Amino acid sequence: MLFSRPLGLILVGGGSHGAWQLGAVAALAEAGLSFDRVIGTSIGSITGAAYVLDEIPQALKFWRGVSDLRLMRFSPRLSPFSLFSDEPLWETLSYIKEETAKSRTRCEFTVVALCKDDGRHHYARFTPNGAAGWDGPLVGKLIASCAIPKVFPPVRLTVDGVERQYIDGGAIGREWPSYEAMAGCSDVLLLHMFRPEEVRGLQWVKRLRRDPLGRDVESALAGLLARERPPRVWRLVPSRRLGYSGFWFRTEDCAPAIDLGYEDARAFLKDPGPYKV
Numbered sequence: 001m002l003f004s005r006p007l008g009l010i011l012v013g014g015g016s017h018g019a020w021q022l023g024a025v026a027a028l029a030e031a032g033l034s035f036d037r038v039i040g041t042s043i044g045s046i047t048g049a050a051y052v053l054d055e056i057p058q059a060l061k062f063w064r065g066v067s068d069l070r071l072m073r074f075s076p077r078l079s080p081f082s083l084f085s086d087e088p089l090w091e092t093l094s095y096i097k098e099e100t101a102k103s104r105t106r107c108e109f110t111v112v113a114l115c116k117d118d119g120r121h122h123y124a125r126f127t128p129n130g131a132a133g134w135d136g137p138l139v140g141k142l143i144a145s146c147a148i149p150k151v152f153p154p155v156r157l158t159v160d161g162v163e164r165q166y167i168d169g170g171a172i173g174r175e176w177p178s179y180e181a182m183a184g185c186s187d188v189l190l191l192h193m194f195r196p197e198e199v200r201g202l203q204w205v206k207r208l209r210r211d212p213l214g215r216d217v218e219s220a221l222a223g224l225l226a227r228e229r230p231p232r233v234w235r236l237v238p239s240r241r242l243g244y245s246g247f248w249f250r251t252e253d254c255a256p257a258i259d260l261g262y263e264d265a266r267a268f269l270k271d272p273g274p275y276k277v
Contacts, residue, residue: 004186006036008231009051010179012217013042013170014193015148015246019063019254020238021047021191023261024268026056028189031269035189039110039123039181041169041216044191045145046093049138052109052126053101062092063258067251080116080165082153086143089152093139101138102130110181112169113144116154119173122166123181135159145169151247176219185231188224190277192217192237193246221277233277239264 011021025047040048050059062069069092075085109126124135135141137157144155144166154165169177182188224230238260244253268275 003033003189004232006185007034008037008039008182008185008188009035009048010182010188010190011038011040011044011047012190012192013044013146013168015043016066016244016249016254017193017238017242017246017257018043018047019066019257020193020242020261020264022050022056022059022063023258024191024236024265025051025261026060026258027262027265028269029056031266033269035107037108037110037181037185039112039179040145041112041177042146042148045111045142045169047191048109048111049096049142052106053096053104054106058095060258063251063254065251066249066254069249071249072247077153080154081150083150084152086147086152086155089143089146090139093142096139098136098138101126102128102134105129108132108181111138111141111145112177113141113147113155113166114169114171114173115159116165116167118164121169121173121175121177122159123178125181141166170216172216176216176223179220179224182224182231183227188231188233190217190221190233190235192235193242195237195241198241225277234268234272234275235277236264236268236275239267 038048038052050056069088071088073085073088076083105126105128111124113122115122124141125133127133140157147154147167149167149171154167156163157166242257
């Protein structure tokens with residue numbers, strides 16, 4: 001099936017389930033699919049950066065050896081309260097250099113985070129060579145997008161001349177996140193790491209002031225589809241439950257998830273019809 005352009009890609013959060021998401025994106029790219037716009041939230045922003053910077057092989061290596069990285073390093077802080085250090089993620093993404101990233105960015109890329117100080121979502125926009133905007137620093141925005149409240153510390157960033165604290169883009173703020181970055185796309189593919197029955201059964205995450213499994217995705221998608229000229233949207237989810245916690249960054253879980261992502265993306269490309277929203 002030929003998709004119409006501009007073609008958009010929405011990558012939602014889900015912690016270590018991002019291994020499945022990356023496998024799916026890798027399979028889509030290997031099949032020759034290219035995207036004009038990408039928006040990523042939480043681990044979806046890391047997946048998005050791998051695609052946009054043409055670093056999918058590096059990202060696959062990361063997930064297939066993730067146990068060695070010890071991403072969940074217990075290092076509690078009282079103010080602001082958090083249980084784990086974000087240093088491993090800074091170390092992992094240290095290969096991304098700002099100026100090199102500008103020249104390697106192959107399409108428009110949006111990273112979603114939430115400003116903890118004013119409760120509003122921040123949409124950092126990155127374009128090839130920075131020609132139409134570059135809301136850097138890229139690595140800082142990626143790590144902020146992954147800063148799950150109470151789990152990882154917020155990231156202090158200067159935006160519009162003001163230094164504030166930023167946290168996970170799936171966190172609940174004054175409003176739900178938006179997929180406005182997809183406006184103008186003819187077709188959009190959304191990769192969601194949780195099956196519908198899981199979304200209904202895991203709403204307890206709202207207690208963490210975070211709702212990446214359901215309402216933020218549905219609300220943002222509804223807003224996109226309510227536009228005067230909405231895009232066609234396909235939603236790809238795992239063909240079976242991944243069967244491990246999104247906080248378990250273990251190779252024995254993530255490597256099979258990558259393989260399943262490959263299988264699911266290939267099945268989607270073979271017959272996209274059932275995935276149409």
